[in-house]
Amino acid sequence: MRIFIALLFVVGCKASAQALPDDPLGPVRCFEILDAAEVASDTAYQMCSGARSDAPGRCYAEGIDHLKTFSQQQILQLCANATDLQPIACAEHLDALGTVTEQQAIDFCGTHCPIGPPPPQVSNAACLSIATDQAGLALKTAGELCLGSRSAGPAECFLAGSKINHLASSKLVIMCADSPSCQYVSSSGAAGGYGPGYGAAAGAY
Numbered sequence: 001m002r003i004f005i006a007l008l009f010v011v012g013c014k015a016s017a018q019a020l021p022d023d024p025l026g027p028v029r030c031f032e033i034l035d036a037a038e039v040a041s042d043t044a045y046q047m048c049s050g051a052r053s054d055a056p057g058r059c060y061a062e063g064i065d066h067l068k069t070f071s072q073q074q075i076l077q078l079c080a081n082a083t084d085l086q087p088i089a090c091a092e093h094l095d096a097l098g099t100v101t102e103q104q105a106i107d108f109c110g111t112h113c114p115i116g117p118p119p120p121q122v123s124n125a126a127c128l129s130i131a132t133d134q135a136g137l138a139l140k141t142a143g144e145l146c147l148g149s150r151s152a153g154p155a156e157c158f159l160a161g162s163k164i165n166h167l168a169s170s171k172l173v174i175m176c177a178d179s180p181s182c183q184y185v186s187s188s189g190a191a192g193g194y195g196p197g198y199g200a201a202a203g204a205y
Contacts, residue, residue: 026053033057037064039076047080055082062088069095070102081111082122089125097132099139108143123147130155135162137169145173154178 023029030048034057035041047056059079066088067075078087090109094100100108111122127149131142135158145154157176161167167175 021053023053026051026055029054030057033061037061039072043076047076052083055084056080058082059085059088063091066092067095067102074102074106078106078110083111084122086122086125087111090123090128093125093129097139108147112148124149124151126152127155131158135159141169141173145177147177149178 027048027050030051030053031044033054034044034047037057037060039047039060044057047060051057056079059082060075062085063070063075063079064072067078070078070091078091087109091102091105094105094108095102108123109125123146127146128142130152131137131145131154132139135142135155137145137158142155145158149155154176158169158172161172161176162169164172
């Protein structure tokens with residue numbers, strides 16, 4: 001399990017699909033959701049500042065309903081910088097497995113790129129589900145394969161590649177995993193990538 005957790009700190013950020021559309025009123029809508037859930041005003045302000053939609057608030061509300069073993073503070077941590085509800089789906093799947101702690105689920109499922117120019121990243125719950133349930137991978141290996149995945153693609157890639165007898169599973173995991181980088185789009189439209197551990201670009205772990 002230590003190896004699995006170590007992976008969470010060395011893999012950088014990747015772009016995420018499925019983010020909610022930008023909403024100019026997102027920060028306000030986010031705050032209203034958290035305020036209605038009786039989250040402290042200062043905390044709600046911090047959670048919603050700079051949000052591009054109401055996703056952090058919606059993520060928290062969803063988490064309170066579905067993640068019964070998580071504390072309020074843990075769900076807030078999980079939903080910080082969220083741009084969709086994928087962190088909850090991911091954490092709910094890990095929680096159901098019963099083999100990781102709440103904090104380990106947060107470290108894996110939380111949004112690792114900061115809000116702003118780099119598209120935020122989360123780990124796709126469907127990828128983890130396929131990797132563990134259909135491919136029969138151990139959680140550590142599934143974590144290597146799916147951490148930061150934008151879709152179920154890496155797990156589907158692994159399943160397809162597993163039919164190739166002379167391709168070792170360890171190599172298949174490396175081959176199928178999404179490449180670890182955050183993509184920054186400049187004013188000219190060109191994208192530049194930053195690899196693992198590039199200061200704030202890699203997220204604050």
